[in-house]
Amino acid sequence: MKKFYLLALFVSATQILFAQNEIEYTLSFENAAHHEAFISMTIPKVPAGAFLLRMSRSSPGRYATHEFGKNVYDIHAYNQDGAEIDIHQIEGDVYEIPKHQEKIKVTYILYGNLVDGTYAAIDTRHAHLNIPASFMWAPTMQQTPIKVKFILPDSWKVATQLKPENGFYKAPNLQYFMDSPIELSNYRTSAWEVTNPDGLKQSLGIVFHGENSDLAYADFESKVKEIVKEEQAVYGELPKYDHGQYRFLIDVLSANNGDGMEHRNSTIITNSGENLDQSEDDVLSTVAHEYFHSWNVERIRPKTIEPFNFEKANMSDGLWFAEGFTQYYGNLALERAGIKTMKEFITTQGAYLNSVLNSPGANKYSPIFMSQRAVFVDAGVAIDQNNNSNIFSSYYIYGDITALALDLTLRHQFGLSLDDYMRAVWKAHGKTEIAYHIEDLEKILGEVTRSADFAKDFFKRYIYDAEKADYEKLFENAGFIFQRAKANEAWMGDVRLKNEDGKVVISSAAIKGTPLYIAGLDAGDAITQLNDTKITSAKDISEFLKSQKPGDIVKVSYEHYGAISTANLKLNNNPTINVISFEDGGKEITPLIEKFRKDWLSSKAKD
Ligand SMILES: [Zn+2]
Structure with missing residues (x-):
């Protein structure tokens, strides 16, 4: 994101002159119990002519499209005199305001109920917002500075890599904004100083939302510090963070999706679980992966996703x-x-x-x-x-x-x-x-x-x-x-099996080259008999295979689109690989x- 960063420096130098030319968002959460946020967007200098606003279709760190437009509705637009004006949906995620004054306000409702690194979640415990999933933006005003204001329940605080200033949280432009996820909750936080070989001092910190004891938190924090040190040792130094700060924004709550999403100066880490103790292993794995991204991907960046396109897959x-x-x-x-x-x-x-x-x-x-x-x-x-x-x-x-x-x-x-x-x-x-x-x-x-x-x-x-x-x-x-430990076991191919009305049905695609695939069986087929053995459970299959050798040819009967077929199934060696130490191998x-x-x-x- 080099370009945006340089641009960011330029914008902040001239920001004072054009302070009034900022797009301002205000968020409030009166209906958090039903997963809704109320968002208003004030745009001071709208270019003349029909004006477009849109939701994103993709998100930094994700490579497929996600159609965030589906979760915004009740969209209204107003002139600076307060009069409501027309706004039309012209594509799934694009809205047009045909006529307007120079300053306008747009309001909408955002629905979100998935805690992870890609989407938005609003509930009585917190609001967890990935920017592309949450905010409308103007394609013709991507360089305009942005500021956000939150109207929060008493106990909630703001955590984000956006820059706090006079009650607002600011981004120099849209690309930086999109990269700055927000956690609003009653979280726990701590920070420590890190020094680069050239003497640069920066602050690393954890924002943790979820149940945690002091003991569990202290243990976790010390392990995060160790991970940071090992990764720093690979490169010899930490990256230079934009405001001298990097934050791990961590959310461990029941019903969360397990996820991690890298950003320039922060990462979102989500995990389901009752408390930190229970989830520590998973969260540390994600910490180790995501923090390494603050070099590899956030700064060592593939040209193919630079700049990131919010309107299509990347x-x-x-x-x-x-x-x-x-x-x-x-x-x-x-x-x-x-x-x-x-x-x-x-x-x-x-x-x-x-x-x-x-x-x-x-x-x-x-x-x-x-x-x-x-x-x-x-x-x-x-x-x-x-x-x-x-x-x-x-x-x-x-x-x-x-x-x-x-x-x-x-x-x-x-x-x-x-x-x-x-x-x-x-x-x-x-x-x-x-x-x-x-x-x-x-x-x-x-x-x-x-x-x-x-x-x-x-x-x-x-x-x-x-x-x-x-x-x-x-x-x-x-x-x-490096060994194939089960090479002597007869094997028909790894597929998922499910029991359906007393039948054993293959529920995942057969894998090319495996005995089942070669015999012509695939997902949806029900295995009814192997040689003379009637099959009524997955266990019947594994028991039967134990009595066979690799190379044996077995007659398989199976139900295929309602009709019974038979085929010869030539069993193979189980190809499973594992790796053990010399010590364990004697x-x-x-x-x-x-x-x-x-x-x-x-x-x-x-x-
Ligand atoms: Zn990754």
Whole structure:
């Protein structure tokens, strides 16, 4: 968001001169019990001619469209003399005011009842507002400064990265405003000072809304500080936050969605749960991921989503890096900080490998392709079926294991690490805020390794193409065994099964290449018999499979659109992968392996 930031500096310097030219919003919550907020928007210098206002269709950090226009209604417009004027809905989310005076006021009701990083929630406990989900804006006035005023119940306070000034909360322009989520509640808060190597002092802090004991909060806060230190150690410094402040805006309440959303100077973290104690693990995982974004994505920014477009989906070829490498470092920071054990870290990486290496989508398509699919999967809602289980693999997880492969390769082959690479990317594109193209990432890898050929080969195989690294070998250097532990078990393919009127029905798509898929069975089919065994529960199937070997051919009877069919089902080896340590596998740890692990997994903040 470099452009907006520079612009922000410019605007604040001239703000005094044009102080009256600010779009002003006022919010009140008299009907919070029914999830409504009343919003008024005063616009002082409306350009002549028909004037358009709109709701957003997308939100920063989300890549699909979300149609926020559905939750605003009762829209009215007034001239400065108070007379009501016409306002027409001309598209789902666009409104037109054909005739008006120079200053106008627009009022509307916002409905919101989902606590997460994307939408809005208004209830008697709080208002939790993501800006694109909540505020109308004028496409022709995106550079006009914005100020917001809140009329709140007595106990509620304001938490946001917007700048407080004379009772208002301010943004220099629309892009900054959109990036500044707001939590209004009776929250708990604390802050601490952090210092960069160049002496820059900044404030980091937590805003926590939800049940918490002093003990639980103190434990949580100390762990957040450890995570921050480990991530800072990767880059060597913290980013320079716009007002010298960064805040974790955390909401732990029953019925919340579990979510995290990164912003330039804050993050929204939501989790369901009765209290902090119960949710600490989940929240810390999200903290580790989202905070890493304050370098990777908020400042090391893919050109494809810069600037962000609020009127359509934002497609990017770089999410395997922006989200996937962040996912890897979120996991690694938790391990390095001692919050997760080495075993937990490795088990997670093994689970990710299992999911990607056994995904027909990831076997065929590249991390770039998966990144571009985000416009359909990133909470994009549709009621028709898709074939994602056969063509898609999450760019978070696919990107994570790509980062893992690169990290282990850099360590083994070059005596370098992924930390060295991330630091180089930070210097070239993060600190400078020059948005990157994929070619830039390849070029920096060539510079760090002093081998453009290595970089070219790595990107060609694993980023532009769908080849997979030799994880078995990579793990061996670090003293881990990559294994197919269930290889002797007969397997028909992993599908979800549900019991429907005494029938066992396949309820998820069959995965390409699995025995069920090859036999022609798919979602909706009910398995009624395997050889002579009648099937009436999922347990009958697992019991039957225990009596079989990989390679056996079984006669399956199944109900398909109401008719009984039969097919031959050739059972396969169970391909499940997991990763265990040499110790657990009864193998010896050499001093070389010990050093490799220490370099990779020990705390970098305490080094
Ligand atoms: Zn993320």
